[in-house]
Amino acid sequence: MHIRQVETFHASIPLNSPFKTALRTVTVAETVVVKITCDNGIIGWGEAPPTHVITGDSMASITYAINNIFKPLLVGEAILHYELLFEKIDASVIGNTSAKAAIDMAVYDCIAQHASMPLVQFLGGYTDQVETDYTVSVNSAEEMADDAQQYLGDGFSVLKVKVGKDTIDHDMKRIQAIRKRIGSRAKIRLDANQGWQAKEAVRAIRKMEELDLNIELIEQPVHKDDFEGLKYVTDNTATPIMADESVFSPDDAKRLLEMHAADLINIKLMKAGGIHHAMKMAKLAAVYGVTCMVGSMIETKIGITAAAHFAASQPNIRYCDFDAPLMLAGDLIEGGITYNGSKISLGAKAGLGIETVNPEFLADKLLHKYN
Numbered sequence: 468m469h470i471r472q473v474e475t476f477h478a479s480i481p482l483n484s485p486f487k488t489a490l491r492t493v494t495v496a497e498t499v500v501v502k503i504t505c506d507n508g509i510i511g512w513g514e515a516p517p518t519h520v521i522t523g524d525s526m527a528s529i530t531y532a533i534n535n536i537f538k539p540l541l542v543g544e545a546i547l548h549y550e551l552l553f554e555k556i557d558a559s560v561i562g563n564t565s566a567k568a569a570i571d572m573a574v575y576d577c578i579a580q581h582a583s584m585p586l587v588q589f590l591g592g593y594t595d596q597v598e599t600d601y602t603v604s605v606n607s608a609e610e611m612a613d614d615a616q617q618y619l620g621d622g623f624s625v626l627k628v629k630v631g632k633d634t635i636d637h638d639m640k641r642i643q644a645i646r647k648r649i650g651s652r653a654k655i656r657l658d659a660n661q662g663w664q665a666k667e668a669v670r671a672i673r674k675m676e677e678l679d680l681n682i683e684l685i686e687q688p689v690h691k692d693d694f695e696g697l698k699y700v701t702d703n704t705a706t707p708i709m710a711d712e713s714v715f716s717p718d719d720a721k722r723l724l725e726m727h728a729a730d731l732i733n734i735k736l737m738k739a740g741g742i743h744h745a746m747k748m749a750k751l752a753a754v755y756g757v758t759c760m761v762g763s764m765i766e767t768k769i770g771i772t773a774a775a776h777f778a779a780s781q782p783n784i785r786y787c788d789f790d791a792p793l794m795l796a797g798d799l800i801e802g803g804i805t806y807n808g809s810k811i812s813l814g815a816k817a818g819l820g821i822e823t824v825n826p827e828f829l830a831d832k833l834l835h836k837y838n
Contacts, residue, residue: 468546468581472504473538473570475530478514478767478828481796486765487604489631489662490520496765496795499529499566500824503573505546511576512800512821514769515569515737521712521764522737524565532566541570547581549574553743564715564740571741572773572819580818586773587813590746591780598809599789600625600656605632608644615645615653622808625654625683627788631662635671646680658686661712665689665696672704684731684786687711698728709733709760716740717747724755731786733760736770742777753783760786768792772803772819775811787811799828 479497486493501513515529540555552574556567579586587595601623603614615626628645630638638659645655663671668688675682684707689696691712701708710729714720715738723729732752739745745761752759761778763771771789778784789811792798802822805812814820 468509468577469506470503470541470544470546471506472502473533473541474502474504475533476500476502476824476829477526477530478799480767480799480828482765482794483796484794485604486602486794487606487632488629488658489605489660493765496767496791497526498767498770498799499526499533499569500769500799500829501533501569501573503541503546503570503577505577509577509580511573511580512769512819512824513569513571513573513576513773514767515565516764516766516770517565518737518764522565523562524737528563529566529569532560532563533570536560537566537570546574546577549578550743553741557740565737567740568736568770571743572736572770575742575773576818576821583817585813585815585820586776586818587779590742590777593782594779595813597775597779597787597789597811598625599623599787599811600627601790601793601809602627602658602788603629603645605629605641608637608641611641612644612648615649619649619653623653624809625656627656627658629658629660631659631688635663635667639671639674642675642680642682643678651681654683655681656683656686658711659688661687661690663688665693665699668700669703672700672706676705682706684709686733687713694723694726694728697723698726701727701729707731711735711762712738714738714748717744717751720748720751724752724757731758731760733762733788734784735762735764736774736777737764737766742773745777746781749781749784753781757783758786759784760788762788763791765794766791767795767799768803769800769819769821772821775804776813776819779813797828798825800824
């Protein structure tokens with residue numbers, strides 16, 4: 468089975484409401500869709516949303532890397548020698564992890580279809596269902612409490628609350644307002660997106676503990692490069708601390724795990740460059756007895772389906788953040804994962820189970836096809 472064609476498309480889908488974090492505000496989900504066609508007719512899908520404040524990737528850079536760097540390496544090659552393909556792709560360009568991830572998931576989609584297995588089974592098959600949290604964007608305390616109450620009504624029992632945008636005092640008011648509104652009906656996870664300093668983070672987290680706000684975990688409280696600061700927060704608080712932006716690669720994970728700088732690791736395919744590196748990170752964390760989350764960017768159901776299959780395949784991945792498709796005003800694909808409130812089912816179809824791409828979001832003015 469050889470790769471016959473690699474195509475890219477640009478897609479754009481409005482969000483139902485703005486997604487706000489300490490790093491950015493998003494109103495439209497833009498993404499580069501990848502389609503790999505093999506000589507036996509099997510088609511694999513992948514995607515790469517630009518998240519320049521985290522990965523440094525843009526729509527232009529993703530498209531260029533795929534069409535001008537990766538495509539010449541892939542066309543005509545035997546796809547079942549996929550580790551060799553990934554090695555060539557990694558060696559061809561530094562960074563560009565989102566573009567690499569899009570190719571990676573499309574390759575895995577093809578291989579699992581060839582094996583007549585859902586991708587989750589091909590990767591390990593630990594479970595066939597996962598549960599996602601739902602993200603509460605940064606707004607006023609009252610707005611965030613309203614949103615939290617709404618998401619509980621929609622069937623979500625775990626809320627990921629974005630903080631870190633302004634002062635930590637404002638964040639405390641937001642968290643208290645949410646907990647007061649929802650009581651003990653949901654778990655709360657905090658994501659500071661690098662927005663705090665180490666010492667102020669410790670003071671704030673200890674205060675949360677004193678007030679019994681019952682925070683399940685706190686994600687990336689300090690700057691991504693401040694491993695010492697991350698370790699300081701981890702060592703001086705009782706609440707579990709999760710590393711996110713600090714961990715892009717297996718080397719990052721190794722350094723963090725050796726330092727015991729965090730209690731948990733958030734693995735994202737767009738940071739890792741795809742499933743093959745993400746798997747290394749999950750296995751390495753398991754050696755250290757560290758539990759993982761699999762998270763995502765503002766992705767469509769293509770990328771989230773790939774991430775969900777990976778997350779469900781491994782026993783030490785216990786947390787998932789896969790709410791992005793639920794924030795979109797339309798669905799880019801037919802097939803893939805299905806949602807029932809917070810529960811996500813992977814289905815029994817081979818590969819990612821993607822049937823077709825919705826042309827509504829690939830209109831002429833948005834479509835860019837490279838042969």
